[in-house]
């Protein structure tokens with residue numbers, strides 16, 4: 001396991017995601033992966049499974065300080081009072097006094113970004129979030145959020161996989177000292193049938209899932225992966241004992257195409273950056 005350091009945060013580079021997971025699966029898998037050595041769990045208010053994540057962490061018996069725990073404030077809670085109350089509710093469900101990283105889940109204009117960022121900062125100042133950041137922000141919003149924030153922003157969590165070129169967001173994150181966390185690394189399963197990726201996987205005697213997760217981590221980013229299977233969780237965790245060559249890295253980067261984005265919900269998605 002490696003760490004990604006950004007603006008004061010040290011984030012384990014492989015996190016276990018819990019999106020689209022029922023409570024029972026969440027509790028079972030969170031406990032399981034922690035016992036197997038994972039130290040980074042990702043959830044969100046909107047996933048409806050923070051209580052199961054809390055139970056899973058407790059059941060693992062791994063000390064809370066050893067776990068890097070992220071949750072995300074949902075857009076309906078961006079008004080100041082709702083924001084603060086929702087974070088308290090999240091902490092109660094997670095059975096903890098703090099999260100390691102608290103993110104704004106999507107951009108939203110119903111409440112000013114200034115108010116959202118002020119609430120995020122105040123939660124951190126109160127000791128309820130060790131680090132703060134954003135998710136699904138484009139480069140303009142990243143710069144604006146960083147300008148408005150008294151505390152440094154540690155992370156932007158975005159869709160990232162071999163079909164989606166995220167160079168604008170990556171460049172801006174570097175300029176701002178922020179880390180990038182990749183979600184949908186497997187492009188919602190699409191990478192698994194990719195012939196070019198299968199060839200690289202065969203050459204390394206690895207699975208396509210491992211190649212894709214390794215490709216993200218080897219670039220210095222954090223990646224998330226979710227599974228309800230103990231076998232697939234073990235497979236996804238075994239990405240720190242091999243290296244992709246420079247040619248492999250480049251070959252995977254060239255798979256991206258202009259229609260590669262999968263997650264762009266109406267009413268939430270910002271105007272995405274276009275490649276210059």
Ligand SMILES: NC(=O)c1ccc[n+]([C@@H]2O[C@H](COP(=O)([O-])OP(=O)(O)OC[C@H]3O[C@@H](n4cnc5c(N)ncnc54)[C@H](OP(=O)(O)O)[C@@H]3O)[C@@H](O)[C@H]2O)c1
Pocket residue numbers: 016017018019020042043105135136157158182183184185186187188189192207209210224225226227228229232233235236263
């Ligand atoms: N910030 C955001 O807006 C946002 C949006 C989406 C996701 N996320 C975060 O990112 C995490 C990852 O995204 P995700 O859960 O949708 O996608 P993912 O990790 O890319 O996984 C996609 C699917 O691939 C399957 N899978 C996992 N490992 C596999 C393997 N080794 N071989 C074959 N199939 C495998 C899983 O199904 P099985 O469970 O059946 O194995 C899973 O449903 C989420 O859980 C969430 O924490 C954040």
